[in-house]
Amino acid sequence: MGRPAMSSDSIIELHNVSKVYRTRRGEVRALDAVSAVVAAGEYLALRGPSGSGKSTLLALIGGLALPTTGRVRVADTVMSEVTAAERAAVRAHHLGYVFQMFHLLPFLNVLQNVLVAAPQASDPAAREYAAALVEQLGLGARRHHRPGQLSIGERQRVALARALLNRPEILLADEPTGNLDTVNAAIVLDHIDQFHQAGGTVLLVSHEEHALGRAQRVMTLDRGRLNSN
Numbered sequence: 001m002g003r004p005a006m007s008s009d010s011i012i013e014l015h016n017v018s019k020v021y022r023t024r025r026g027e028v029r030a031l032d033a034v035s036a037v038v039a040a041g042e043y044l045a046l047r048g049p050s051g052s053g054k055s056t057l058l059a060l061i062g063g064l065a066l067p068t069t070g071r072v073r074v075a076d077t078v079m080s081e082v083t084a085a086e087r088a089a090v091r092a093h094h095l096g097y098v099f100q101m102f103h104l105l106p107f108l109n110v111l112q113n114v115l116v117a118a119p120q121a122s123d124p125a126a127r128e129y130a131a132a133l134v135e136q137l138g139l140g141a142r143r144h145h146r147p148g149q150l151s152i153g154e155r156q157r158v159a160l161a162r163a164l165l166n167r168p169e170i171l172l173a174d175e176p177t178g179n180l181d182t183v184n185a186a187i188v189l190d191h192i193d194q195f196h197q198a199g200g201t202v203l204l205v206s207h208e209e210h211a212l213g214r215a216q217r218v219m220t221l222d223r224g225r226l227n228s229n
């Protein structure tokens with residue numbers, strides 16, 4: 001799948017990546033010549049004002065969108081050069097994605113929502129792991145509830161459990177504590193820490209100091225331009 005890795009210890013590499021959205025009102029340059037390397041096992045945070053391109057950057061790494069120019073590599077795959085099916089395979093095998101808006105399915109309960117990520121929802125090992133994650137995230141008593149019956153904090157934890165189900169190497173989290181109270185935010189951030197301590201790579205989008213403080217490195221996006229610090 002794709003080309004071999006460009007350097008062995010980096011798991012994500014962005015080379016001169018630009019993304020231009022073309023709308024009826026004209027062009028929006030969401031990302032402008034962004035280059036960055038994320039080492040395997042690194043915990044990296046990305047901050048920047050609203051509209052600076054953070055979600056777009058995550059979507060490009062997650063293979064949900066393609067750059068207008070430049071290269072995006074995740075593990076061994078150059079996402080910007082493969083088919084949508086190959087990008088989906090990278091998502092399934094390497095990535096856990098926590099969306100800002102959760103994207104839970106309203107008609108499925110907590111366990112079923114987590115199992116949506118499993119290649120085979122009927123697989124006993126997947127079911128067992130989904131139940132364990134739900135328990136670990138403090139949702140055991142809620143496992144048969146639907147998203148509409150959950151608090152925002154609980155929904156965010158379901159979204160995190162779903163992202164972790166396939167034991168990804170990389171966790172992409174878009175403002176995972178954005179709408180949470182301090183208690184729920186700490187639960188989510190502690191689990192992300194655990195994932196990182198177990199060897200996982202984290203890319204966390206946030207503007208909150210308590211979340212940014214967990215990262216080893218913080219990058220700042222400003223109107224589509226990246227400043228590393």
Ligand code: ADP
Binds near residue numbers: 021028029057
């Ligand atoms: P952030 O996550 O930092 O708030 P985004 O990546 O969501 O920033 O957006 C960056 C810029 O791109 C913004 O100006 C936004 O309005 C624009 N944008 C994002 N998605 C689209 C889209 N699908 N079509 C047109 N413009 C978009």
